[in-house]
Amino acid sequence: xxxxxxxxxxxxxxxxxxVTLSCEQNLNHDAMYWYRQDPGQGLRLIYYSQIVNDFQKGxxxxxxxxxxxxxxxxxxxxxxxQKNPTAFYLCASSLTGAPNTEAFFGQGTRLTVV
Amino acid sequence: AQxxxxxxxxxxxxxxxxxxxxxxxxxxxxxxxxxxxxxPPSGELVFLIRRNSFDEQNEISGRYSWNFQKSTSSFNFTIxxxxxxxxxxxxxxLSEIYGGATNKLIFGTGTLLAxxx
Numbered sequence: 719x720x721x722x723x724x725x726x727x728x729x730x731x732x733x734x735x736x737v738t739l740s741c742e743q744n745l746n747h748d749a750m751y752w753y754r755q756d757p758g759q760g761l762r763l764i765y766y767s768q769i770v771n772d773f774q775k776g777x778x779x780x781x782x783x784x785x786x787x788x789x790x791x792x793x794x795x796x797x798x799x800q801k802n803p804t805a806f807y808l809c810a811s812s813l814t815g816a817p818n819t820e821a822f823f824g825q826g827t828r829l830t831v832v
Numbered sequence: 833a834q835x836x837x838x839x840x841x842x843x844x845x846x847x848x849x850x851x852x853x854x855x856x857x858x859x860x861x862x863x864x865x866x867x868x869x870x871x872p873p874s875g876e877l878v879f880l881i882r883r884n885s886f887d888e889q890n891e892i893s894g895r896y897s898w899n900f901q902k903s904t905s906s907f908n909f910t911i912x913x914x915x916x917x918x919x920x921x922x923x924x925x926l927s928e929i930y931g932g933a934t935n936k937l938i939f940g941t942g943t944l945l946a947x948x949x
Contacts, residue, residue, distance in 0.1 A: 758841070758941060759941055760836070760923060760925075760938075760939030760940050760941045760942060761877075761923070761937070761939045762939075763936055763937070766936070776936070806875065808875075808876075808877065810877075817863075817864070817865050817927040817928065818865050818882065818884060818927070820867070820879045820882055821877075821879070821937060822879070823869075823876045823877040823878075824876060825874055825875045825876040826875040826876060828875075
């Protein structure tokens with residue numbers, strides 16, 4: 719089935735550690751996105767990529783890094799510099815980066831700092 | 833500034849009741865797109881509808897209907913004869929051009945809909 723796969727579903731991190739969240743899509747979409755969701759808040763854009771080997775910062779990129787070496791993969795690393803990393807992370811993709819294209823979302827990764 | 837406001841944090845209804853979820857937006861763009869997404873307990877967001885700023889026709893899809901009014905900057909969502917399976921968080925979103933080219937979705941804070949049997 720076509721779709722977006724995020725792994726793991728739950729992730730626990732000790733303070734000071736970097737962790738990487740996986741996002742893979744088999745929809746042949748050019749654009750991919752990472753959003754962060756906190757309780758009672760909407761989704762906020764962390765990073766986005768319109769094409770392989772290119773990515774741009776979103777509204778809350780500090781403490782995060784990404785790579786886009788393959789069209790189908792857009793991993794997100796939460797670094798130790800991110801002061802409040804506990805949140806629900808959603809990856810999305812769209813056919814293109816045009817504003818009228820719908821985004822498809824993965825099932826998310828819930829990250830908890832212990 | 834671009835902004836989406838969903839003033840209703842939580843709504844609780846009994847099955848078969850009709851319910852309307854409100855969405856008010858702010859934008860400087862003349863061309864923009866509005867979306868509704870559903871987030872069930874599983875976590876993923878499910879696309880429901882897209883509406884462009886030039887099309888003010890209301891839309892109906894089964895038990896779902898949407899009322900887009902540019903004069904009041906609103907894009908409200910009504911579920912008729914609600915069912916327990918409709919229980920979810922619903923997000924309204926506005927699409928803007930970001931960084932000169934790329935689509936960026938600005939989300940409201942969501943409305944948690946609980947449908948009681």
